[in-house]
Amino acid sequence: MSSNPPSASPLTYRDAGVDIDAGDALVERIKPLARRTLRDGVLAGIGGFGALFEVPKKYREPVLVSGTDGVGTKLRLAFAWDKHDTVGIDLVAMSVNDILVQGAESLFFLDYFACGRLSVDTAAAVVGGVARGCELAGCALIGGETAEMPGMYPDGEYDLAGFAVGAVEKSKIIDGSRIQPGDAVLGLASSGAHSNGYSLVRKILERAGARPEQDFHGQPLRDVVMAPTRIYVKQVLAALARHDIKGLAHITGGGLLDNVPRILKPGLAASLRRDAWTRPALFDWLQREGGVDETEMHRVFNCGIGMVAVVAAADADAVAATLREQGETVWRIGEIVEQRPGQPQTVVA
Template structure:
């Protein structure tokens, strides 16, 4: 049987909206970015059907810890403001900070980039941010997927998902089980709104008539609103190495009110003192322009605190000193107390 010869009306995948050559060009752009993130344990990375990673031999009883997340509607601002260089850092941060709270060292990361029509320049900029995030977290960008799906996304738009895998020594996993009344609560400063609450952020920006280029305390509003999520991995792992960390909470969706209780057993509550830290200018502006109540602010946004750490009161100063040596801004937020009947597990007083 003879091979089918193309005719003048023959269709190609490119005619259907998928450019294989663009996909190949993106892979070539990504390879040097991923190479910068390589670390011990990577056996095979970008380019294969599956990535291979060997758990470091320093672990005697390694427990794998995994996490997945996206960037949410912060991407809508990336599209409308044409700012794509930081959302990749957000993507990595949301997953590696999540697995960090159990004491895990992030080992490797995979990303999923989906779009309607592939722009190699935009995708490479996004992946550049992902690689930067992996460098900050000390994990390898070991693989991923770029999906060009005509008709699924409008031109100029895309979606992101990320997947992190880490390891922790079984005997050193942090689960909050040793938290007791009287323990101290420390908070690490956030870099901004991180990647949560952006549906409300966008609504407030619209109500205020704000523009991305307008001055906001010496910076363009665009840079303040799009500041990437802070990655706490190396700093907190250094503290875990030296001190007894009883509990960690990543302040993401649900803000301070909903995330801290995730590490508290029944009968315990976190009492936070609102005068322990100053509400950053971004959040003060959002609250003022949106007329947002305090309780809603604390439930939607991190309000300037990106990571909460619970330690014994006796060790609080030493832990804070270690974290400050690592470049963190640390606040003594409050203390663990016995939960009273009808009381929420996080109270801000």
């Protein structure tokens, strides 16, 4: 027997905090964004229960490569500064750059957006960034999920996750196994802090009493700190089509010190020259305002290098020239050496 009085009004999902109509409106806003990312292979996209994709027939022995990630605490600044249009680019970049290092072409991407109360305008801005990231990477946004979960997140906040799937010819997988002493290390410029180290960034901003609108070398600090992660996919794939690249490393959490060793065999080390590239002013400011040690800077941040390529020394100039033709800023930042006993696998000096 129900304990509710006979006069109690019937409850709806909206009464519980979930607005189905808002969710439907968001889907309609997303559809034209997703259509801009369509590419060969898409058989069914946004709106179905599952998204269908056919592996391109140009591959003789295709190997699928997948990656997943989020945006991390950079979202806290998106909430505080009401800037939601670029974190979707970050989301895509973190996955497509990861699978790129094994030589994979990005094929498709799916996102997951979770919130307590759905704001169609905010969610559309976020997914607009996701679609833009997919365009930059040349992959299709073919599906995703929007979850409105009252009580799970405070009003105005959300979480993001996503994953990318790519393909590489089996014979062309890049695994770093051919890297040897004497090879050159090229560094591709980052667009800023990308999407790593933001717990420390936020701590430094708080200590410095920084304001999002304050001037930073002619730009609002908000735009510099929130600059989206650079997507290297099309540019690096163009270089791979013309040159032999032995190893690639995406410089994410752990910086140069932790990510370059992931492609090095035991007994090898990367000797990098700190003065070989231009470190963006943002990192100098963060180091100064936070009193951050130099080694800690290179363990937490990319310090201006978002992607590393290892090539034969004789090929370095040609590979760098091709990457520059594709719009990248590239420096020769070091070389591969034999690792000495007790020496870390990446040294920045």
